[in-house]
Each structure stands twice: as C-alpha cells, then as structure tokens.
Amino acid sequence: MTKISTLPNRKHVQEEAAQWLIKLDGDQAPSKQDLLALKEWLSRSPVHRHELNTLNAFWGNNILTELVVPLGKHEPNVGLIRTGLGWLTSFQGMTVASAFSALMIFLFMFLQEPSPEMNGFYATAVGQQKTITLEDGSVLQLNTDSQIDVRYTDEYRNIHLLQGEVHFDVSKDKQRPFNVYAGIGRIQAIGTEFTVYLKKKDVDILVTEGQVALDAITTLLASATKSPDTVKADSDKLSNSNAPERLGLLSEGQSVTLNIQEVAEGSKKELIDTIEVVETEKLTQRQAWRKGMLVFSGETLEQVVEEISRYTTMSIEIADPEVRNIQIGGRFKVGDVDNMFQALEANFGLEVERISYNKARLKLAD
DSSP, X not given: OOOOXXXXXXXXXXXXXXXXXXXXXXXXXXXXXXXXXXXXXXXXXHHHHHHHHHHHHHTTOOHHHHHOOOTTTOOOOGGGSOGGGGGGGGOOTHHHHHHHHXXXXXXXXXXXXXXXXXXXXXXXXXXXXXXXXXXXXXXXXXXXXXXXXXEEOSSOEEEEXXXXXXXXXXXXXXXXXXXXXXXXXXXXXXXXXXXXXXXXXXXXXXXXXXXXXXEEOGGGGGGTTSOHHHHHHHHHHHTTSSOOEEEEEEETTEEEEEOHHHHHXXXXXXXXXXXXXXXXXXXXXXXXXXXXXXXXXXXXXXXXXXXXXXXXXXXXXXXXXXXXXXXXXXXXXXXXXXXXXXXXXXHSSEEEEEEETTEEEEXXXX
8 A cells, every 4th residue: 555645734834833933932941841842843844844944034033043053162142142032041051051952952953954865855935946955966956836755765766746846957877767757747867957847737847958758647647637645646656667658758958848637637639739949048048047037038917927926925916908918028036026016117117006015916007
C-alpha cells in the first residue's frame, strides 16, 4: 500500500506560528516543557519552520535572531535586547547562559531552512523566491508561491512539482535519472537546465540548456483535475514503471505546453501544442524572474496584471474593459507593485484607484 503524505494546512500553521511568537516574546521565560513542545512543533515539516521565520520577519521582530546568539564569541548584552524580551533580564549568571544555550540549540537547529541534503517538502510564499542546492549539486530556483517534494534514492532523483514554477540546473549523474513530475507530465534530464511552471490547467516547460525527454503518464489523466496530492500519490506508484508515454525531446531554446485539464475533460485538443522555438530576447524575458525582475514588451494590460498578481497578495482589478488590451512595456522589480502603478499612470494614460490597502482598480485617466 502506498503511503500518501498530507501537506500541512498552511493557514493553521500560520496561526500556530503567531501563537509561538507571542509566547516567546512574553515577559515570562519559556519552560523546559515549552521548549520541548516548540522543538516538536518545528520538526513537523519545513512549512512550520518557514512560517515562523516568515511571520517573524513580517512583524519586524528580531526575537529569533536575538535568541540564536553564537555562544563562545561574546556574552549577550542584555542592554541591547529589546524590552519585549523582559523575561531575559530576570536571569542572573549561569541562568542567563543556560537559557540562551537552550534556546540557541533548539531555535538554531529547527528554525533554519531544512538541509538541502534532506528529502522533503520545500515551499515559497507569495512574493518569495528561494534557491536550493541538493546533495548531488543540482540547483533549484523556486519562484513565487511554489511547492516541491524532493525524493532522492540510490537509483533515481525524483522531484514532484506540486504548485508554481521552478528552474532546474541539473548535475550530471548517468546512474540516477533526474525526473520532474508536474501534473501528468514527466520531464527527464541527465545534465541540463530547464524551467517547469505548473498552472491550474496546464504545464509549461522551457529548456534553457541541453536537452530533456518529455513523457506523459496518461494513466493519470483521470485524476488530473483532482488535488496535486492525489496526482502525486498516483505518480509515485508509476515513477519507475514503463507507464509513461514518450512525447518527444526538447532542446535548448524550445518550449511546449501540456494541455492537461482540457484533455482530461474530453477535449479533442492534443496533449501538447506545437513546440515553440523561443528567440533569445524572449528567452531572457521569460527567465528574468530568476534575477528578481519582470520584463514586459508589448503584453496586454490584462496579461501584465495577471503576471504581477503572482507576486503580491494585492487584488488588482481592471475596471474599464477597453483598457484590457493596452500594450505594456517595461521592467519591474518582482513584487514592486507601487512602481508598476506609477509607470502605468505616467506612461499609459491610466489611473490607479486605491480601494483599500490590498486592493486597487485600474481605469482610464480622466
């Protein structure tokens, strides 16, 4: 029987992370039982560690870094620790050192990002990007709001893309195939670079160096409209079987889309579109996110808003239908919505109406 792993409920984890920060930031020192409970909570998944770090940064707290003081270099200066950590000033002598030692050990070990040598779940929040180096030297760049599950063995290297977009720079290892599973698709490489973007209805694959083999696990079409967990669980069973159907090879500068949902729902559309040869300028544009930039060169306002929205929790609405097809050009820093708004008002005859702190409406300027 295949064991199906359940992904943590991110909202629930965020609520628990907030409770832990409040507890750590209180006037009373955490007890030994508290520290053991914190250790257990942090060890549940990489998501727990990530959410506590993210929430701490969002609140502008220094508590986690203040608690992780490398002992042996210098004694902690209580005068520099902010007032909110009042319980720290109540300790004297060895008690202070003991408290810091305990907290340092637990928090340093469990709040750090999981070791890249470890199999497991990795994720980014909306607007966040992350680079991971795996034990074989392969480098993974996770774009905004992405999730992967890494499964390495002595026989194979499997990555399940559960959500979002990831660029893979694969180290050569002819003895262990490198497979990326996304939806019903499998991308196999030996030593190459490529990007996979798993959308709601399809999968985009772009090869930036070398060559990959593209397969389809057609037996998963029936579950393609279900949750990523279900598809992953089924594909785990087929990872090393002969079930995948070879669709073809993709070389450097080529891109293709797997039309998963439409085919799964009975459409007569082919599983893959015609292979596109991406020109150098367009290739650079599509890979700009890896350098923290978004580049547009004639895309419609609707397309620009859709792309920008991937990197922010702000809701951006286009109020006037007639402006949806206005062509937009420019370079914007990932997540810099304000700069984009300024450019739209200054150069494209649009007005940005702020509805609330996280909602804006675009319309023609008066």
